[in-house]
Amino acid sequence: MPTPVTEEAPRILSLWQGSWAAALATGVLVWGLILWSVIFHRRSRTKVEVPPQTRYNMPIEALYTVVPLIIVSVLFYFTARDESKLLALDEKPAHTINVVGFQWSWGFNYVENVPGSDKADARTAKELDAIPERFRKDFPANAGGVYQVGTPGERNPQNGNPGPTLWLPKGEKVRFVLTSRDVIHSFWVVPFLMKQDVIPGHTNAFEVTPNKEGTFMGKCAELCGVDHSRMLFNVKVVSPERYKQHLEDLAKKNQTGYIPAGIEQTDREKNRETNQL
Known part of the structure; x- marks a missing residue:
């Protein structure tokens, strides 16, 4: 597994x-029982009688019904516990x-x-x-x-990695709001140990707190068409001061305002959210 680079990743x-x-322990037990049966209950070379038959053994049947239920x-429990923590959203994240x-x-x-980016208001x-x-x-x-918007042929000038670069501040919580313009994609930053689908007409979101500076690889983890393999990007975690400076640099390049986020929610999705279905 990659080395975690966020405060949330160790939980994953x-x-x-x-x-x-748990899977290994279950496998060892099952393999052991199979080998034990093969070795100690193999057919004798000298005896030809039918071995004793066991049917309708209620304790054994109860055992192999109850044990899998306990395992599942x-x-x-642990999956639901961790998922609820990982998908919980703060009321006011430091960055979105x-x-x-x-x-x-x-x-x-x-x-x-950002200074110089007063052409729009995100809420409207x-x-x-x-x-x-x-x-x-x-x-x-x-x-x-x-x-910042990328193209398939774009490369990071510092390390030559393909795709645009997403900048994040170290030690500060960031909320990702995921939207799609066309088909289903999946936003995956490898050392975050977490990915989430990017679905047209449906908005997903999650939050992370990066705790290690560096440049990390990200990619689309959902087969989305002929050039799926080219949907790569970089994540650069820097100090909060350097992050702020980068945003100001984008403003100086006239990359102010917002690019279209994607396909609006469907009526069915709006109804689901309204009625908390």
């Missing part, structure tokens, strides 16, 4: 390791970034108050209409924002 690593340990219940997936690259809307910007109100209400007031 622990769940993954625990699941594998334990795995379900709208990740836009499209064939065949990525765009990043930094929903921030038409480009962000695809994002539901439950997320937009948490946007900073009068956040003009800046953006």
